Amino acid sequence: MAHAYTPGLRVADLTIVQKERRLPLPGQVLVNVGDRVTATQVVARTELPGNVESVNVANRLGVPPEDVPHCMLKKEGDPVQKGEIMAQSKSFFGLFKSSCQATVDGTVETVSSVTGQVLLREPPMPVEVRAYVDGVVTEVLPREGVIVETPATFIQGIFGIGAETQGELVMVASSSDEVLEADRLTEAVRGKVAVGGSLVTAAAIRKAIAVGAKGIIAGGLHDKDLREFLGYDLGVAITGNEDKGITLIVTEGFGTIRMAEGTFALLKRCEGMECSMNGATQIRAGVIRPEVVIPRRDEQVDVDGDAREGAGNMVIGSPVRAIREPYFGRLGTVSALPSELQRVESETMVRVLEVQFDDGTRAVVPRANVELIEK
Amino acid sequence: MAEERQLNLAELRSILATDCGSTTTKAILIEKEADEYRLKVRGEAPTTVERPAEDVTRGVLNAVSEVEELTNRTILDGEIIIKPRTETKGVDIYISTSSAGGGLQMMVAGVVKSMTGESAQRAALGAGAIVMDVLASNDGRLPHQQIERIRNLRPDMILLSGGIDGGTTTHVAELAEIISAADPKPRLGHGYKLPVIYAGNAQARDIVRDILGNKVELFIVDNLRPVLERENLGPAREKIHELFMEHVMQQAPGYAKLMQWTDVPIMPTPGAVGLIIQTIARQHGIDVVGVDIGGATTDVFSVFSDTFNRTVSANLGMSYSVSNVFAETGLDNVMRWVPFDMDELDLRNRIKNKMIRPTTIPQLMEELIVEQAISREALRLAFIQHKSFAVGLKGVQQERTISDTFEQKGSGETLVNMMSLKLLVGSGGVLSHAPRRNQAAMMLVDAFLPEGFTHLAVDSIFMMPQLGVLSTVHPDAATQVFERDCLIHLGTCIAPVGPGKPGKTALELDIELPGGSTHVEMEYGKMKLIPLGVGEKAMVRARPGKGLDLGAGRGAEMSEEVEGGVVGIILDTRGRNPFVLPVDAKERVPKLVEWIAALDAYPAAALQRH
Numbered sequence: 001m002a003h004a005y006t007p008g009l010r011v012a013d014l015t016i017v018q019k020e021r022r023l024p025l026p027g028q029v030l031v032n033v034g035d036r037v038t039a040t041q042v043v044a045r046t047e048l049p050g051n052v053e054s055v056n057v058a059n060r061l062g063v064p065p066e067d068v069p070h071c072m073l074k075k076e077g078d079p080v081q082k083g084e085i086m087a088q089s090k091s092f093f094g095l096f097k098s099s100c101q102a103t104v105d106g107t108v109e110t111v112s113s114v115t116g117q118v119l120l121r122e123p124p125m126p127v128e129v130r131a132y133v134d135g136v137v138t139e140v141l142p143r144e145g146v147i148v149e150t151p152a153t154f155i156q157g158i159f160g161i162g163a164e165t166q167g168e169l170v171m172v173a174s175s176s177d178e179v180l181e182a183d184r185l186t187e188a189v190r191g192k193v194a195v196g197g198s199l200v201t202a203a204a205i206r207k208a209i210a211v212g213a214k215g216i217i218a219g220g221l222h223d224k225d226l227r228e229f230l231g232y233d234l235g236v237a238i239t240g241n242e243d244k245g246i247t248l249i250v251t252e253g254f255g256t257i258r259m260a261e262g263t264f265a266l267l268k269r270c271e272g273m274e275c276s277m278n279g280a281t282q283i284r285a286g287v288i289r290p291e292v293v294i295p296r297r298d299e300q301v302d303v304d305g306d307a308r309e310g311a312g313n314m315v316i317g318s319p320v321r322a323i324r325e326p327y328f329g330r331l332g333t334v335s336a337l338p339s340e341l342q343r344v345e346s347e348t349m350v351r352v353l354e355v356q357f358d359d360g361t362r363a364v365v366p367r368a369n370v371e372l373i374e375k
Numbered sequence: 376m377a378e379e380r381q382l383n384l385a386e387l388r389s390i391l392a393t394d395c396g397s398t399t400t401k402a403i404l405i406e407k408e409a410d411e412y413r414l415k416v417r418g419e420a421p422t423t424v425e426r427p428a429e430d431v432t433r434g435v436l437n438a439v440s441e442v443e444e445l446t447n448r449t450i451l452d453g454e455i456i457i458k459p460r461t462e463t464k465g466v467d468i469y470i471s472t473s474s475a476g477g478g479l480q481m482m483v484a485g486v487v488k489s490m491t492g493e494s495a496q497r498a499a500l501g502a503g504a505i506v507m508d509v510l511a512s513n514d515g516r517l518p519h520q521q522i523e524r525i526r527n528l529r530p531d532m533i534l535l536s537g538g539i540d541g542g543t544t545t546h547v548a549e550l551a552e553i554i555s556a557a558d559p560k561p562r563l564g565h566g567y568k569l570p571v572i573y574a575g576n577a578q579a580r581d582i583v584r585d586i587l588g589n590k591v592e593l594f595i596v597d598n599l600r601p602v603l604e605r606e607n608l609g610p611a612r613e614k615i616h617e618l619f620m621e622h623v624m625q626q627a628p629g630y631a632k633l634m635q636w637t638d639v640p641i642m643p644t645p646g647a648v649g650l651i652i653q654t655i656a657r658q659h660g661i662d663v664v665g666v667d668i669g670g671a672t673t674d675v676f677s678v679f680s681d682t683f684n685r686t687v688s689a690n691l692g693m694s695y696s697v698s699n700v701f702a703e704t705g706l707d708n709v710m711r712w713v714p715f716d717m718d719e720l721d722l723r724n725r726i727k728n729k730m731i732r733p734t735t736i737p738q739l740m741e742e743l744i745v746e747q748a749i750s751r752e753a754l755r756l757a758f759i760q761h762k763s764f765a766v767g768l769k770g771v772q773q774e775r776t777i778s779d780t781f782e783q784k785g786s787g788e789t790l791v792n793m794m795s796l797k798l799l800v801g802s803g804g805v806l807s808h809a810p811r812r813n814q815a816a817m818m819l820v821d822a823f824l825p826e827g828f829t830h831l832a833v834d835s836i837f838m839m840p841q842l843g844v845l846s847t848v849h850p851d852a853a854t855q856v857f858e859r860d861c862l863i864h865l866g867t868c869i870a871p872v873g874p875g876k877p878g879k880t881a882l883e884l885d886i887e888l889p890g891g892s893t894h895v896e897m898e899y900g901k902m903k904l905i906p907l908g909v910g911e912k913a914m915v916r917a918r919p920g921k922g923l924d925l926g927a928g929r930g931a932e933m934s935e936e937v938e939g940g941v942v943g944i945i946l947d948t949r950g951r952n953p954f955v956l957p958v959d960a961k962e963r964v965p966k967l968v969e970w971i972a973a974l975d976a977y978p979a980a981a982l983q984r985h
Contacts, residue, residue: 052556054518109556114548114582119556159731223723235699236690237730254724283695283733324735325742346743347810348736369735
């Protein structure tokens with residue numbers, strides 16, 4: 001395999017962030033290349049076809065399905081209003097007429113002489129796409145959307161909940177190993193994104209929502225607290241559509257895990273700046289990790305070719321994070337990369353590496369059980 | 376496909392086959408040596424459907440290059456696979472399967488959910504598709520909900536059935552109208568219409584054509600349920616394969632090129648696995664179950680009484696879906712397989728961490744034991760789903776005798792009969808790469824609870840897909856490689872069925888082993904391992920205890936020749952129907968430790984630490 005290790009999460013002090021903002025269906029792009037946009041600005045708009053409502057006209061009129069087209073007062077494509085008579089049965093000398101009313105506002109989509117059903121389509125629903133980050137439009141995808149670019153601090157988390165949001169970064173924890181408890185969250189975080197240390201508790205999440213915080217970033221989260229927060233046990237890591245009133249990102253994983261020092265320091269340096277964040281996580285093919293983008297307008301980025309991709313190879317000296325027991329969450333550097341397979345305690349034969357942890361101790365771990373800390 | 380060359384089976388000496396998975400592309404080279412086809416080498420490379428390469432053939436070429444390096448044989452001339460083979464280079468044919476880009480994702484529709492809806496689902500699953508949803512006139516949803524569902528799911532293809540020939544046309548028309556109103560757009564590619572296969576009531580064809588003809592790419596094939604008593608899934612399955620190639624894969628990056636290279640159509644990976652399982656069952660005249668437990672999904676394939684079934688348990692897997700296995704089965708069901716206590720908070724966090732970092736592997740023995748406990752539950756749940764789906768046709772009138780009335784058997788009873796099952800094949804990382812083969816055997820036995828005499832095997836390097844597509848060209852070659860190189864024979868499990876009491880004799884055996892005869896007597900509630908190597912056979916005369924059955928009836932003695940393997944003969948008198956694990960951990964844990972020791976599944980030292 002080309003990569004026997006897990007490509008790491010990206011944590012970059014200053015990089016170029018590009019965001020593709022695409023409509024679900026073709027529509028209208030509202031900005032031009034070179035335009036400066038704000039995170040909440042609408043950059044493209046379209047209309048989704050309305051919902052369809054079926055009306056069994058044959059039943060309502062008491063006529064056979066094949067007679068329905070002759071009974072229709074409205075034809076396919078005609079607009080109708082809720083309550084408007086759209087079909088009427090023809091009866092003896094005009095007596096005892098039955099009629100059928102439209103059940104929604106919309107247009108007549110189809111009239112079936114086989115089933116006697118009439119389908120009404122409700123008016124289209126507008127869909128808007130916002131810029132998500134403050135930046136400049138560098139490309140317009142005709143009828144589909146735009147690409148917005150900005151120099152920014154960029155931090156990927158490992159897992160998140162909730163959709164895109166924006167707010168000012170505020171440090172609530174004073175160190176990377178401090179637990180974010182409910183009592184630390186006050187009115188001062190209203191409309192802001194609160195940064196904790198090693199863990200955020202369920203009580204703290206509830207409190208953050210109560211005081212109107214936009215987001216939380218922390219090192220870890222207990223699975224039991226996630227269950228309590230969501231109200232169900234998350235089976236598959238596909239998130240981002242939760243409507244919980246807050247966006248949550250954990251940077252290290254489940255449990256109490258000190259936030260990587262570099263990540264914590266970077267967030268601290270950006271305190272007071274506006275950030276955009278998205279909790280959407282998808283672990284299957286086409287991995288999506290949650291992210292924090294802190295636009296750094298007008299700063300110069302030294303683009304060395306790799307800055308946009310952040311790809312790196314594991315070499316001796318590479319900073320890594322252990323991502324499985326017994327060293328889960330510990331940070332260190334690669335001190336040896338033996339090429340031959342080795343037997344670990346579970347008797348599995350694997351490719352390993354030797355890591356020197358920050359406290360100076362060394363351990364041999366499967367390469368699959370570390371991830372690069374990418375700058 | 377490559378230009379039509381006449382494939383002369385007798386001259387087929389060198390076969391190159393690839394399977395383009397969602398993460399890895401695997402290439403194998405099969406060659407004929409003397410009169411036998413054998414696997415020569417295997418190469419692999421990351422699949423290149425996604426950015427930056429966005430061309431599946433890059434990954435194929437990389438995997439084939441590895442095969443070249445390992446064999447010192449030239450197969451590629453630049454980007455061309457050299458065909459036919461000469462003394463020094465090239466291969467005779469090239470074939471491939473694919474599940475890249477999420478495989479084939481379908482929606483199916485039928486009038487009655489448990490009848491034509493289920494038949495349509497069987498047709499699609501058997502063809503290797505993931506069935507995203509089953510629409511039916513009686514599925515309890517309102518039309519606008521069904522329409523929204525079609526729009527949201529964006530399937531690659533829709534299979535519409537409904538009505539036996541001469542039956543309802545109105546309901547079929549309703550379903551067609553719903554599909555028409557949804558105006559579905561395909562998932563991959565733009566500017567082409569979504570393929571819809573109509574395989575329902577022949578009398579409704581014109582109506583369906585009128586409703587859908589202009590909106591979708593409509594294909595009409597024979598009714599998949601022409602009469603209630605019979606399914607006719609072949610034409611729909613063939614059409615699905617054809618459209619998978621021509622419409623769906625055509626849209627995926629690089630596939631147009633890959634299709635030019637292959638000598639037979641590219642097949643969806645699970646469809647090909649289904650074919651090899653069917654080929655084995657047919658050639659040996661036995662009932663077979665195959666299971667592939669992956670990171671996200673678990674596929675179960677079975678052939679019972681010549682009827683093939685496949686199910687996909689979409690969210691039962693060992694990495695991406697590991698947390699879902701836990702959510703579905705519950706903590707207690709996982710922990711009942713673990714021979715020590717664990718803190719719940721810690722265990723739950725560990726499982727979620729595996730979900731978000733799915734490529735990690737257990738370094739500690741206790742983590743391996745927990746993963747293998749979860750796999751037992753994933754396999755067990757997937758098999759329950761399979762049993763409830765692999766059933767006789769529902770809605771069929773049956774002639775009953777008085778005795779049937781008392782048995783309360785209805786139509787739609789499961790076809791799965793564990794007593795008649797003769798071969799159970801496991802595949803997927805947790806089974807194929809278990810550090811000890813004994814662990815794989817124990818996982819299979821615990822999860823599937825085979826009855827009577829059942830041979831167990833695992834797929835060594837997951838080449839069932841390639842062999843499946845090969846079986847369409849050369850069934851004998853596929854079977855030879857399957858049995859000699861693909862399967863790792865674990866051995867044979869002998870398990871009497873029925874309730875018993877600890878302390879009572881459950882099984883007596885006289886076994887003629889290659890090294891001499893032996894007599895074994897086992898009490899109820901035990902496991903025992905008797906070595907019998909790969910390729911070795913032993914004649915077993917077995918007498919089940921009172922009230923227990925090995926396949927010949929309660930208490931009836933029977934003789935059978937059994938095959939060995941890397942594990943041997945596994946004797947399991949823990950009971951079947953029911954198989955009961957003690958609920959109390961104080962009672963259960965010593966039992967687990969005893970069985971683990973009997974099968975030498977984990978080192979004793981690791982268990983003593985707890």
